[in-house]
Amino acid sequence: MTETAPINGTRTIRREQWWKSAVVYQVYPKSFADSDGDGIGDLRGIIQHLDHLERLGVDVIWLSPIYASPHADNGYDISDYQAVDPMFGTLDDFDELVAGLHTRGMRLLMDLVVNHTSSQHPWFLESAAAPQSAKRDWYWWRPPRPGHVGGTPGAEPTNWESFFGGPAWTYDPKSGEYYLHLFSPEQPDLNWENPAVRQAVYGMMRWWLSRGVDGFRMDVINLISKDTSLPDGSRRRGSRYGDGFPHYGHGPRVHEYLHEMNEAVFGVDASCYMTVGEMPGVTVDQAKLFTDQGRRELDMVFQFEHVDIDHGPDSKWDTRPFDLIALKRVIEKWQEGLSETGWNSLYWNNHDQPRVVSRFGDDGEHRQKSAQLLGTVLHMLRGTPFIYQGEELGMTNAPLTELSDLRDVESLNYFAAESTSRPHAQIFGVLRKVSRDNARTPMQWSADINAGFTDGRPWMGVNPNFLAINAEIQYTDPESVFEYYRRLIAIRHDEPIITTGRFSPVLPDDPRILGYKRTTPEQELLVLANFASVTTDIRGLSESASWTRARRLIGNYEATRRLALDTLRPWEAVVLLRDRSS
Ligand code: ISL
Secondary structure, three states: OEEEOOOOOOOEEEOOOHHHHOOEEEEOHHHOOOOOOOOOOOHHHHHHOHHHHHHHOOOEEEEOOOEEOOOOOOOOOOOEEEEEOOOOOOHHHHHHHHHHHHHOOOEEEEEEOOOEOOOOOHHHHHHHHOOOOOOHHHEOEEOOOOOOOOOOOOOOOOOEEOOOOOEOEEEEOOOOEEEEOOOOOOOOEEOOOOHHHHHHHHHHHHHHHHOOOOEEEEOOHHHOOOOOOOOOOEEOOOOOOEEOHHHHOOOOOHHHHHHHHHHHHHHHHHHHOEEEEEOOOOOHHHHHHHHOHHHOOOOEEEOOHHHOOOEOOOOOOOEOOOOHHHHHHHHHHHHHHOOOOOOEEEEOOOOOOOOHHHHOOOOOOOHHHHHHHHHHHHHOOOOEEEEEOOHHHOOOOOOOOOHHHOOOHHHHHHHHHHOOOOOHHHHHHHHHHHOOHHHHOOOOOOOOHHHHOOOOOOOOOOOHHHHOOOHHHHHOOOOOHHHHHHHHHHHHHHOOHHHHOEEEEEOOOOOOEEEEEEEOOOEEEEEEEEOOOOOEEOOOOOOHHHHOOOEEEEEOOOOOOOOOOOEEOOOOEEEEEEEOOO
């Protein structure tokens, strides 16, 4: 164990791999709490709500970007990595937040967005100034496709599509070259091949560590190494674009870069910090390599398979009904895949995903029970759970109905692309299911005006259900989603089997029940969850008799009846623990 004293004066005890029994809470600053009435959440708003986080019992806060940014993608387009955006406050506010968290025994993860910068970052401005500029090679500049005139359709250097729709290249008439942006044109990709880029990033990370931060969540970090020959992707059916992912996802040098970063930034203290890499498209085998502690790359990754189960083959907008069996297969695959080597992250929600209770639960009659069930299923798994702000209240998707309800660049682009060919009602039907704006409505603190989020005019509409769903009423309600999440977190802290136990599925082919066991040499934990609005028979669970003397750790219905595992009520979840000798 080492003790470090960050410059803001607080002391943090750093234990090795403390993150294995920790619970993380993601704050999306713009929508968390506004302290100054400008309608936008800020750092002082977070400081004012630290009691909420302490009451919930979480160990770590992941702060979505608070850096200086033009906000083309809500802060995921950074123009100065070492400055706080005035919209959110000052560096002094930041230091106070770190100190406030550390005093309460919580830690802080910064969002590290270094696949790309903002197009307003001085590095890019210098890079774009002239082909001879010293920073030209810090980004990906390429001439038009041979035989094509720059700026005309099809002249892009590759046929890749950006994640937000449209080509991944933008033409710069001044130099006659294109630059690469896997996301919006305001987010040019950094060229990690250039060692000076990497050293600049590592130096910036060390600077944040010296301010007391405890680790990083790394945005799309599996996209930083590209195949430098930049090949076309194989063409998608009915599209002018090809699938570039095989050429920029999980590229040839990604492991080298992450190992280099680990050594350069964390040095010998690496195991005392926490790192999580966001990795769309990552496979179990790749994740094993990234999170093998012996390789010194990352502690865990965010994989996407469980949140992609309701997407069509080519696009998230082509939605599919929820399929519990598919979800179970993905959970089994990742739990089993990383059981010996590596470590899982566990999440239902973040600022990019629709609200889970609306997605895999029932946000109508059974909102409370289904939100609690989903919490149970996730928090008893092996891995580090992440809670996204409002999930602990069972917040739901937003009633998006018109253009003025949208804020997110991806949703706005989708609307613009579809609005001439399809009825708006149909487009909003899709957006209400999958838009990232569903997650970004302001946090619902109370039944006061604007849900207690701001005294001003909120930057995006508050979900009108805040009168019924808010933190204040949930604190004092023993049946609330908040109170249930608080207990789930406490149970993880109290029962080491939740961190260490081996996972095995139970009733794997049952279309309504998601069940699993966690096992250590001494104990066994059983989790059963009924994903249905009707009572479900579970007598197929062959060993149920042997659980009758088990201890009930938690459940979302009152434990009035004798412990007979014969049925589960609508959206019922229960967790039992027993000694293996009994
Ligand atoms: O949100 C998505 C699709 O709906 C994802 O593809 C998302 O773009 C991808 O997971 C990468 O996300 C991260 O990087 C983006 C940013 O917009 C997201 O908010 C961030 O989480 C670019 O920085």
